[in-house]
Amino acid sequence: MSVTQFDLILFGVPALISVGVALFAWEHRSSPGGKPLVIHGLGSAVWILSYGIGTRINSQLIAPRMLGVSWLAAVVVAFSGMYVAVEYTERTWLKQPIALGSVGGYLCLEALVIGLNPGGLFYTRTPTVVQAGTPVYEFGIWWTVHLFVVFVAATAMLGMFLEAYLTQSGAYRQQARTVLGGVVVIYLTAIIEVAGLEPYPDPLYNATMAGSTVLSVTFLWALFYADFLELAPIARRALLDDIDDAAIVLDHQDRLVYANGVAHDLFDTDPEYVGMPADDFVSSAGNQELNQLTEVADGKTGIEITNGNEKRYFSVSASTVGSDERRRTFVLHETTAEREYRHRIEEQRDNLDILNQVLRHDIRNNLQLILAYTEMVVDTIDDDELQRHLETVSENAEQAVDLTKVAREMAAVMLSGEQELEAVSIRPVVMSEVEQTREAYPDANIITASEVQQVSVRANEMLGSVFRNLLKNAVQHNDKPVPTVAVSSKTEDEHISIRVTDNGPGISDAAKEDIFGKGEKGLDSGGTGIGLYLVKSLVESYGGDIWIEDREEGDVIETETPADTPPEGVVFIVNLPFIPKD
Missing domain, CATH: 3.30.450.20 (PAS domain)
Known part of the structure; x- marks a missing residue:
């Protein structure tokens, strides 16, 4: 059988169209469906050309091999078309290793069956080219498997693009509609061919191949005019x-x-x-x-x-x-709700700042006047009972003044937000608070049991409030005739521990658990309970820790107590990480 000019056009033009699909798909190979469409285009070209050679070349050597290649290429076209739909519709579970391995395994198996044809499994009569007519071959049982696999892949492709057409909109609906038209054509021509309804001799002209050409044309149309692959669904x-x-x-x-x-x-x-x-x-x-x-x-x-x-x-x-x-x-x-909430918090913070200013300025000024006039009255009367009452007034007024100071410091902490910490030398801060406490409580004995090491910690200007409150707490809650407070320090593992030891009544184990809580007084006294809460808040903001221990025998303070009596008092330990020196 000779090859005519019509045959060249019949098989050459569809092959060129299929190659064109592969070339344009290659430009979008990173898009969903791009790589399988490249394989589909090349597979279609191989399918068409090998079938044309196998049915037109009068060679007992070449014809059977070319027809075998065309049958295998048909399966490749079916699977690659299905995976175009798989990627386009994002059915990623069909791209799992087990699914891809199954497809690859079947292709290898079919290639072996076609090439070796064991026991006439694929064809029972070797394809031959009759000199005066058409190729003659008879298929075996594997041909049924071959057709079943091809139809399953084609049906899957048809179903996925149909679902995309029914559920998508806009450009995606246009793309799905265009491709769907070509898929329907190749699906119908495959049915016509298998059913033997072709109006021409089957071996010379293949209806399914004609449908594949129509599908290639629709792919080209979709690529050029519907932005197929270029505008693809993404996740x-x-x-x-x-x-x-x-x-x-x-x-x-x-x-x-x-x-x-x-x-x-x-x-x-x-x-x-x-x-x-x-x-x-x-x-x-x-x-x-x-x-x-x-x-x-x-x-x-x-x-x-x-x-x-x-x-x-x-x-x-x-x-x-x-x-x-x-x-x-x-x-x-x-973020509208978050923005409104943040705005509301900012307003509340501004109101708190105003309240803090009133507390610091107006109330504190009034308390200072009360203290001043109380001292004037005490100096002018001789009634002992009345003097005791006035001293009580004076003491409570002083505590109220202290409360305004602590409240100012608490407000500074609450209003500061995320404050920048900087390197602060701890020794001058501690020593300054020791001197101020000595001046405020001249009847107390404030000692430095050891020199405070000259190291820097990450803190801010509120660091002094930590030691001021601890020192005042140690004096005010002390029931001894001469309250004694000792300050010492030691460094270990890039941390410095400042120890504030007193000879007071001590603190029960139960109270130790709660004494740093907001509003906890810890001892029966007139204190507010927020001073130690402020101390803990500040220490933790500096990356440190604070805790309480009972004072042990020989602990920096010398007291005259019986030998068998446990020492009284507690130790507050402030542990802060220091900045290593270069």
């Missing part, structure tokens, strides 16, 4: 459909690939906007602030959207999609 079902935030996916040309339902509601648009430039999409809602959404990638993280008279605020995060860094996903998380 919708896996992530974006079910999240509460507005999500937008852009392709490498900043065109809208996908917007979830929240985004459509936010921008008051519909799915037909898929494929349009992103700036046109967001500006369609009348928000001029959003007409440069893509600037988010350059560091803009917050936007404001106006819906009618309502302003809504969003934080925007941008990330690349898959391995193609040119594609990006933008997620808009609404």
Whole structure:
């Protein structure tokens, strides 16, 4: 049988179309469906050419081998077409190793069966070319398996693109409709061929091959006019459909690939906007602030959207999609409630600051006047009982003044937010508080049992409040005729421990657990209970710790107690990490 010019056109043109599909798909091989479409195009070309050679070349050596190649290529075309649909519709479970391994294993098995044909499994009569007519061959039982596998793959491809057509919208619906038309044609021609309904001799002209050509043409049409592969769905079902935030996916040309339902509601648009430039999409809602959404990638993280008279605020995060860094996903998380809450907290903080100023200024000034006039009255009367009453007034007024100071310091801590810490030399801070406590309590014995090491810790100007409150606490809660307080320090493992030891009544184990709590007084006294809470808050903000221990025998303070009597008093230990010297 000779090859005519008509045969060259009949097989050459469809093969060229299939190669064209492969070449254009190669440019988008990183897109979902790109790589399997390259294989599909090349497989179709091999299928068409090998079938043409096998049915047109009068050679008992070449014809059977070419026909074997065409049968195997037909399976490759079926599987690759199915995987175009798999990737396009994002059925990633069909790309698991077990699924891909099964496909590859079947192709290898079919190649062996076709090549070796053990026991006439694929064909029972060797394909031969009759000199005056057509090739003659008879198929075995594996031919049924071959047809079944091809139809299963074709049916899967048809079903996936049909589902995409019925569920998608906009550009995706147009793409699915275009490809679906070609899939339906090849599916129908395969049925016609298997059923023997072709109006011409089967071995010379293949109806399924004609359908494959139509499918290749529709793929080319989709590639050129429907942006198939160039504008492809990206990870919708896996992530974006079910999240509460507005999500937008852009392709490498900043065109809208996908917007979830929240985004459509936010921008008051519909799915037909898929494929349009992103700036046109967001500006369609009348928000001029959003007409440069893509600037988010350059560091803009917050936007404001106006819906009618309502302003809504969003934080925007941008990330690349898959391995193609040119594609990006933008997620808009609404922060309106958080913004309103933050504004409300800021107002409360400002009000607290005002209250703190009133407490510090007006109330403290009034207390100072009470103290001054009380001292004047005490000096002018001789009544002992009345003097005791006035001294009680004076003591409570002084405690109230102390309370204003602690309240000022607490407010400074609460209003500071995230304060920057800096290197602070601890020795001058501790020694300054020791001297001030000596001046404030001249009847107490404040000693430095050891020199405070000259190291720096990460703290701020509130560090002195830690030791001021501990020293005052040790004196005020002391029931001895001469309250004695000793300050010492030691360094170990890049930490410095400042120990404040007193000879007071001590603290029970139960009280030790709660004494640093907010509002806990710890001892029966007129104290406010917030001083030690302030101390703990500050120490922990510096990365340190504070705890209490019972005073042990020989612990820095010498007292005259019986030999069998345990020493009284407690030790407050402030442990802070220091900055190592270079």
